[in-house]
Amino acid sequence: MISTRKALCYFVKQLVDRTIAAISIVILSPVFIVISILVYFSMGSPVIFTQDRPGQNNRIFKFYKYRTMTNERDARGILLPDSRRLTGIGQFLRKTSLDELPQLFNVVKGDMSFIGPRPLLVEYLPLYSQEQARRHDVPPGISGWVQVNGRNSLDWEEKFKLDIWYVDNWNLWLDIKILILTFVKVLKRDGISHKGHATMDRFKGSTS
Secondary structure, three states: OOOHHHHHHHHHHHHHHHHHHHHHHHOHHHHHHHHHHHHHHOOOOOOOOEEEEEHHHEEEEEEEEOOOOOOOEOOOEEEEOOHHEEEEHHHHHHHHHHHHHHHHHHHHHHHOOOEEOOOOOHHHHHHHOOOOOHHHHOEEEEEEOOOOOOOHOOHHHHHHHHHHHHHHHOHHHHHHHHHHHHHHHHOOOOOOOOOOOOOOOOOOOOOO
């Protein structure tokens, strides 16, 4: 059970998140239009990639992101590897993290926060250990402690340890620190992909 003070901080965080996200959408509307046009003419429709993701307390929500890959398949109808489907525009969007912009709508809806553990695939839920599952005790974020400490250069076990550390040590000042470090990481373009993969290999269960 969280303390009254922490509950108040969570309320303030959500209020600030939703307000800033709404203002950001208005200010960045020309950027949304330009990116949408680029994605449409390089990959076609749909422009926005949507997928079910688990949020706080495992509540499922629709996750938004700009498309960065085509739907190309092999002769058997199986999707080609990510590295084969990732387009030049998609690669640019990932390197600059502009593909994450539609998640501002997730923040406005209350599905996500600016800072928190990244929302992963629904199929991973039964694969978590009891400790790893605690990453869903807080709202997921556009950026998080993992993203400023290695991102996809880390393995899954390292990522989950960082997620749990964030859950146990969360405060508003930590969020501000992560937000500042996120801008630095975006400029440096660190940790975009895991070794041997275009992004990150799939989680197959805890090794511990």
